[in-house]
Amino acid sequence: MSSQVEINVSGMSCASCVARVEKSLKKLPGVLDASVNLATEKAKVVYEAPAFDRETLVPTLVKIGFGGSFVTSDAEKLPNLRLQKYRAIYAIILSLPLVLPMLSFNRHMMLLPWIQLLLALPIQFYLGARFYRSGWLALKAKTGNMDLLVALGTSAAFFLSLYHLYLAPYANSMEHPLYFESAAVIITLVLVGKYWEARAKQQATEAIRNLQGLRPDKARVLRDSLEIEIPISALERGDALIVKPGERIAADGKILEGRSFIDESMLTGESIPASKGPGEPVTGGTLNGDGVLLVRIEALGTETTLAKMIRLIENAQAEKPRVQHLVDRISAIFVPLILGISLITLIGWVLATGDWQLAIVRAVAVLVIACPCALGLATPTAIMVGTGMAAKAGILIRDPDAIDNAHKVTTVVFDKTGTLSEGHPRLSRFESLGIETNDLIASILGIQAGSEHPLARALLKEYPDVIMRAARDIKAIPGRGLQGEVEGDTLLIGNQALMDDTGIATQALETIARELETEGQTLSFIATLREKRLLGLMAFRDQIKPSARPAIESLKASGIKTVMLTGDNRGTAAKVAKELGIEHYEAEIKPEQKLKALRDLKAQGARVAMVGDGINDAPALAASDLSFAMGSGTDVAMQSSSITLMRGDLRLVPDSLRLCHAITLKIRQNLFWAFLYNLIGVPLAAMGYLNPMVAAAAMALSSVSVVSNSLLLKLWKSSIPLKA
Numbered sequence: 053m054s055s056q057v058e059i060n061v062s063g064m065s066c067a068s069c070v071a072r073v074e075k076s077l078k079k080l081p082g083v084l085d086a087s088v089n090l091a092t093e094k095a096k097v098v099y100e101a102p103a104f105d106r107e108t109l110v111p112t113l114v115k116i117g118f119g120g121s122f123v124t125s126d127a128e129k130l131p132n133l134r135l136q137k138y139r140a141i142y143a144i145i146l147s148l149p150l151v152l153p154m155l156s157f158n159r160h161m162m163l164l165p166w167i168q169l170l171l172a173l174p175i176q177f178y179l180g181a182r183f184y185r186s187g188w189l190a191l192k193a194k195t196g197n198m199d200l201l202v203a204l205g206t207s208a209a210f211f212l213s214l215y216h217l218y219l220a221p222y223a224n225s226m227e228h229p230l231y232f233e234s235a236a237v238i239i240t241l242v243l244v245g246k247y248w249e250a251r252a253k254q255q256a257t258e259a260i261r262n263l264q265g266l267r268p269d270k271a272r273v274l275r276d277s278l279e280i281e282i283p284i285s286a287l288e289r290g291d292a293l294i295v296k297p298g299e300r301i302a303a304d305g306k307i308l309e310g311r312s313f314i315d316e317s318m319l320t321g322e323s324i325p326a327s328k329g330p331g332e333p334v335t336g337g338t339l340n341g342d343g344v345l346l347v348r349i350e351a352l353g354t355e356t357t358l359a360k361m362i363r364l365i366e367n368a369q370a371e372k373p374r375v376q377h378l379v380d381r382i383s384a385i386f387v388p389l390i391l392g393i394s395l396i397t398l399i400g401w402v403l404a405t406g407d408w409q410l411a412i413v414r415a416v417a418v419l420v421i422a423c424p425c426a427l428g429l430a431t432p433t434a435i436m437v438g439t440g441m442a443a444k445a446g447i448l449i450r451d452p453d454a455i456d457n458a459h460k461v462t463t464v465v466f467d468k469t470g471t472l473s474e475g476h477p478r479l480s481r482f483e484s485l486g487i488e489t490n491d492l493i494a495s496i497l498g499i500q501a502g503s504e505h506p507l508a509r510a511l512l513k514e515y516p517d518v519i520m521r522a523a524r525d526i527k528a529i530p531g532r533g534l535q536g537e538v539e540g541d542t543l544l545i546g547n548q549a550l551m552d553d554t555g556i557a558t559q560a561l562e563t564i565a566r567e568l569e570t571e572g573q574t575l576s577f578i579a580t581l582r583e584k585r586l587l588g589l590m591a592f593r594d595q596i597k598p599s600a601r602p603a604i605e606s607l608k609a610s611g612i613k614t615v616m617l618t619g620d621n622r623g624t625a626a627k628v629a630k631e632l633g634i635e636h637y638e639a640e641i642k643p644e645q646k647l648k649a650l651r652d653l654k655a656q657g658a659r660v661a662m663v664g665d666g667i668n669d670a671p672a673l674a675a676s677d678l679s680f681a682m683g684s685g686t687d688v689a690m691q692s693s694s695i696t697l698m699r700g701d702l703r704l705v706p707d708s709l710r711l712c713h714a715i716t717l718k719i720r721q722n723l724f725w726a727f728l729y730n731l732i733g734v735p736l737a738a739m740g741y742l743n744p745m746v747a748a749a750a751m752a753l754s755s756v757s758v759v760s761n762s763l764l765l766k767l768w769k770s771s772i773p774l775k776a
Contacts, residue, residue: 054084056098059109062119062132064090065186065246066198066425068387069118072190076116080108090425091432091759117189136247143179143240146171150233165217165230172232176210180239190387197387198425202242204391205419208412209235209744231413231744238420238748248756263362263443266337271302274346293347295340303336304351312343364448364696365439374456379427379723390422390734397738413744417737421747422730425755430722433762438715445770446698447708454694457678458712460659464607464705465650465672467664468618468628471682472600472702475665477507477592479514480573484588485560490518492588495543496578498523499536507576507592508534531619531642533576542581547621549640551577554584561589569623572631596628603702604632606771610706615653617646617672647671663705680705707770714768722758729754 061073070088077086077097082104088095097109113120149163150171163171177184180203187200209231216230272281274292284302287293292308295301301314313325316338325341328334334347337358353359394415401411439449449455466472484492497520500508526536532553533546544550548565551558556579558565565575568591578588604614616637618625625639638649650672653660662676673679673693681693682700697704733750736742742750 054098055101056096057106057109057122059095059097059113060121061088061093061095061113062121063186064088064093064118066090066428068190068195068197068428069186070428072116072193072195072197073113073118076112076193077109080104080112089432090428091436116193117186133247133250136243136250139179140240140243140247143175143236143243146175146179147233147236147240150236168230168232169214169217172210172213172236175236175239176206179243180206183239183242195387198422200387201390201419201422202238204394205416205744206235206238208416208419209238212409212412234413234416234744237745241745241748242420242751245751245753245756263337263358263365266300266358268300268302272296287349287352289349289352291349293345293349295345295347297340297342297344299340301334301336301338301340301345301347303349304356305334305336305347305349307332307334307345308348309346310343312345313341315339315341361443361448361698364450365443374453379431382427386422386427390418393734393738394418400738401740414738414740417740417742417744417747418734420744421733421737421742421751426726426729426758427723429755429758429762430726431719433759434715434718434722434765437762437765438711438718438768441765441768442708442711445704445707445711445772446701447704447711448696448698449708449712450694450696454678455712455715457659457694458661458709459716461612461661461678461709463613463615463653463658464661464663465615465617465653465676466634467646467662468616468620468625469594470665471663472616472628472632473594473596474700475594477510477574477594479510479590480593481564481568481591482588483561483564483590485586487587489588492578493518494521495523495538496545496590497521498538499526499534499543499545507574507590510592511590531640531645535581543587544579544581545576547576547619547640551579551586554579554581556584556586558586560586565589566623569621570627572624572627574620574624596631597700597702599700599702601632602771603705604634606703606706607709608633610709612706612709613658615649617641617649619643619646643671647675650675661705661709663702680708701772703771707772711768714765718762718765722761725761726754726758 064070064073070090073088073095074086077083077088077095080099082100082102083097084100085098086095099106110120110122150168183199183203183206185199186197187203190197190200213230213232213235268284270281271284271287272279272294273287274294279294287303293302293305297312307328307330309330311327311329314328314334315325316335333350334345335358336351336356351357354363397418398411398415401414402408405411435452435455438455442449469475469477482489482493493515497512497515497518500511501520501523521538523536523538525542526534528534529546529550532550533544535542535544535546537543544554544556548558556577558577561577568575571593573591573593576590576592577586578590579586607614613636614632614634616625616629616632616634618628618637618639619641620639622639625637628634629637638645641649650660650662654677659677661678661680662672663680663682664673665682673681678695679693680695680697682697695708697708729750733742733747737747
């Protein structure tokens, strides 16, 4: 049986580093797969439990030149960001005196050669030591990375200058030019670029940090009639949690006492606080309003909704979309290819001009303009920002393949009950034939007492005071209804299809049934199997969600077809379809027929998205190209889905498709610019059109621009107003 573990990886600088880490981790005994994300600086390792020793992970990373840890909080990452900032500032301070005289174009303002050396020396070998260390470790691993390119390029410029200083120690001779400023400025620009890149990546992970910040450190509980404050880690299932106004709820549970408005906007995107009282569920991380609540804890730690949300987002950010695997293959040969081009440039310029010093400068420009970082960051940063914005709107994307599939969707299939409708039907009419109404109700309640079906709950809610009769041998008939034995007689409760299957005529109530079906109500017949006789009829009305029609209209405006598949009767299905403007529907179908209908659509060439919320939707959700589960639905449906909608607003469906399309577009833009930058920049540098310092500035800018372009996804807006 396979398991997985996440580990933080420090010291990666580009896509080549990612490839090296993945290759080393995959070689470990028992490891089935390893995936590394440059933007989050995390590695996910899938392993075979008995054959794998997780303690080998960190030493393996250290051996190939990287740091590793199993837990790294954001608080621990901030000092590293500050260190990058200070190094960049020190580098700027030391390199400015070298650059300013050049910008003035006045030879007499140039610093003395020995002063240039003293300023460049700490930049090259102290502030730039990371490039040598990382580059050397890459060479030992028989590979290359961006740090190796920077180390080789700046070393060539520095030592050529040192050689010229040896030849002309006291004069700035035109015959012996110095390139100390080039080496210093290249390192400075790379350090500044890395700092801004790290800052941008931190913004990209803002959604995860915000969700993690919803967990309070301490909680008040009632134990032995005493109110005590304890760390959240000491909470136990069943504890009575005291939540005062303005406090965050520490864990998932149900309200025992009190009533208050609960702000759930950070978890669901719902801007209006929900009024909740005794018996109603509350979610850990949500904000209590104006009342004092006593809550019984029912879920802790990784079982809470908040923990599941964070895990879903982290998994989506850790996984690689299909396009990234192609980028990884290109990145694996990128550095060796650049080293080869640099060597050819060196030899070519020597042969063409006979000036080996000029040839070195041209080769240095090739080394420092090449940027595998932009390639490595193009995809993960877009996914990080996009999934973060999705979570803010109440949309949880489970994996990056869902993003890729979303923009290809041509048809959206909806379940009805609990998806298009509120899922909370109410009994609107009860008819009995040849039997006392209260007696029939008492028998029906006995059969439906343990049922979780919405119609059963509606009936129990309508008659809370009726004493139900004992029932046994109760069993559900999928897509049809229920049967059970009461006082020696087997009763059937279900739809028209169940009556037809058992040969029970319904003509006695046919007029009433047609009238109710025309009004879009759901019918449930009651019959005795022993006598094969109809005993009565119940009608239920389920309200269509206010968000259903605008969602359907939005999908149709985007050229996407809509289909409804329901086990409900044809009259109800027809009325709902007409009211919402759904082009095609199928009614009175079983779960396996729903699955077949979906497969038929795919066979006709449609790329199908399925929206559902119940256990009977799970097979269809799993078989669709893209699946949506309503967060208010069952865990089975949520586990079968690609995207979970944390609230029942169907406008989130077209919102999800729009956002996934925006993420895909950003990935393509990032990859286009990353490839174009290298395809144009490297030849220009090889032909001598780029000064090494200009090349270094362009290289630093490329990574920053890719991350910044991804951050533009923060401008995306949901069609549903969010709380400010």
